[in-house]
Each structure stands twice: as C-alpha cells, then as structure tokens.
Amino acid sequence: MEETRTAPADGAGTPTRVGAQVRRLREDRGLSQSALARAAGIGKASLSELEAGRRNATLATLYALAEPLGVPLAALLDEAIGAxxxxxxxxxxxxxxxxxxxxxxxxxxxxxxxxxxxxxxxxxxxxxxxxxxxxxxxxxxxxxxxxxxxxxxxxxxxxxxxxxxxxxxxxxxxxxxxxxxxxxxxx
Missing domain, CATH: 2.60.120.10 (Jelly Rolls)
Incomplete structure (x- = not known):
C-alpha cells in the first residue's frame, strides 16, 4: 500500500510546516541535505521537495529522518497537536x-x-x-x-x-x- 499523509483542517502537520521543521532541525545539526538523505536512506530530491513543502511526508519517511536527526517523531510534526x-x-x-x-x-x-x-x-x-x-x-x-x-x-x-x-x-x-x-x- 502506498503511503499518504493527511492533516487536519487547522493546518497542523501540513507539508509546509513539516518541511520547514525538517529543514530547521537539519540545519541546527549542521547537516547538508545530501548527508541527511544518505543517513536516512531516502533520495536527496525527495528530501529537498519535502523541505520545500512540495511533497507530503509519509510515516516511513518521517521515521527514517527522526533517527539521524536524533529527535522523536513529534518533533518532525512540529509538535502540532492534531497532526x-x-x-x-x-x-x-x-x-x-x-x-x-x-x-x-x-x-x-x-x-x-x-x-x-x-x-x-x-x-x-x-x-x-x-x-x-x-x-x-x-x-x-x-x-x-x-x-x-x-x-x-x-x-x-x-x-x-x-x-x-x-x-x-x-x-x-x-x-x-x-x-x-x-x-x-x-x-
């Protein structure tokens, strides 16, 4: 089954919000997109689109990113209740x-x-x-x-x-x- 991402109407967990949070965490850790993509086992183009808010984050992608960033899943959702x-x-x-x-x-x-x-x-x-x-x-x-x-x-x-x-x-x-x-x- 293909993974999809949904968000409640209030915008919690929207692709733009999630992407901005991933980018902020990556930059705070001094990682390039290439380095994070490699550590997470995802494509650099996919990470770039996710950070730009042009791609929906799936559960699998978020878990892949959480470990190399050293954060819980909720941090990638910007702790948006309802996401x-x-x-x-x-x-x-x-x-x-x-x-x-x-x-x-x-x-x-x-x-x-x-x-x-x-x-x-x-x-x-x-x-x-x-x-x-x-x-x-x-x-x-x-x-x-x-x-x-x-x-x-x-x-x-x-x-x-x-x-x-x-x-x-x-x-x-x-x-x-x-x-x-x-x-x-x-x-």
Missing amino acids: EVSGSGVTARLVDVGHRPEATVETYVMNFAAGELRRSPSHGAGVREHLVVVAGTLRIGPDAAPVEVRAGEHATFDADVPHHYLALGGENAQGVLVIVTPRLTRS
Missing part, C-alpha cells in the same frame, strides 16, 4: 507531547487497517512503546517476539529494534500509543 500521518495501513494522530527532564512522551491515537502489516524501524536507543488496544486485536512488538493484544489489554516493548503492528481477525483495530524517548536524543 496526522499515515502509511502502510496505519494512521497516527498526535494528541499530546510532554517534555520531562529524562524523556519526551508522545501520545497518538492509532488506527490500523485489517490485515495490513505495518513495519517500523528502530527508533533509537532506549525508546519504549506502550500501546493500549481499544478496539480489535493486534499482533505487535519486536519482530523477534510479537505479542497478541485484544481490546482492553496493553503491551509495552522496546522500540529500539525493528517492530511491527498487524490488525488480526479481519477487522480494523484502534489503540492509544505512548512513545517514551529518553533525553539521550536531541530535541
């Missing part, structure tokens, strides 16, 4: 971001399409995910040890390894995801 990003059978809507001395805590409402496997790369050292399933059943967690979680249950796992999400039973699933990123990364 949505979609791809590979999942839509994530940012509902809260908190900054504590030891960690950044991001909260998303997640919708998972039935039968669509969503693979996620590692998010950096020490990152943990906490997912409460509110509808449906999901197989989630590290690729080497996923668990099945039903509505009303939750799972916690280290997200510093490749992991995945899969809605089971032929029905869509929904959950609330909390990502805790230790302050080992830049903000």
Whole structure:
C-alpha cells in the first residue's frame, strides 16, 4: 500500500510546516541535505521537495529522518497537536507531547487497517512503546517476539529494534500509543 499523509483542517502537520521543521532541525545539526538523505536512506530530491513543502511526508519517511536527526517523531510534526500521518495501513494522530527532564512522551491515537502489516524501524536507543488496544486485536512488538493484544489489554516493548503492528481477525483495530524517548536524543 502506498503511503499518504493527511492533516487536519487547522493546518497542523501540513507539508509546509513539516518541511520547514525538517529543514530547521537539519540545519541546527549542521547537516547538508545530501548527508541527511544518505543517513536516512531516502533520495536527496525527495528530501529537498519535502523541505520545500512540495511533497507530503509519509510515516516511513518521517521515521527514517527522526533517527539521524536524533529527535522523536513529534518533533518532525512540529509538535502540532492534531497532526496526522499515515502509511502502510496505519494512521497516527498526535494528541499530546510532554517534555520531562529524562524523556519526551508522545501520545497518538492509532488506527490500523485489517490485515495490513505495518513495519517500523528502530527508533533509537532506549525508546519504549506502550500501546493500549481499544478496539480489535493486534499482533505487535519486536519482530523477534510479537505479542497478541485484544481490546482492553496493553503491551509495552522496546522500540529500539525493528517492530511491527498487524490488525488480526479481519477487522480494523484502534489503540492509544505512548512513545517514551529518553533525553539521550536531541530535541
């Protein structure tokens, strides 16, 4: 499934806003577009178009950029509450971001399409995910040890390894995801 990006009507997470944030973070770190594109495994032309606001950022692209920039996903969304990003059978809507001395805590409402496997790369050292399933059943967690979680249950796992999400039973699933990123990364 091709990845798409959507944004709420108030402009939170629009391509222009996301692109400007990516450019600012890249420049703050003294990285050229070529260096960041290479580190993220994306094309330089794609990064250039994204930074200029001419290309929609997908969930996969944002996660690819987050690690070399040393920031949580919410930083790339400019911490715009209500920003949505979609791809590979999942839509994530940012509902809260908190900054504590030891960690950044991001909260998303997640919708998972039935039968669509969503693979996620590692998010950096020490990152943990906490997912409460509110509808449906999901197989989630590290690729080497996923668990099945039903509505009303939750799972916690280290997200510093490749992991995945899969809605089971032929029905869509929904959950609330909390990502805790230790302050080992830049903000």
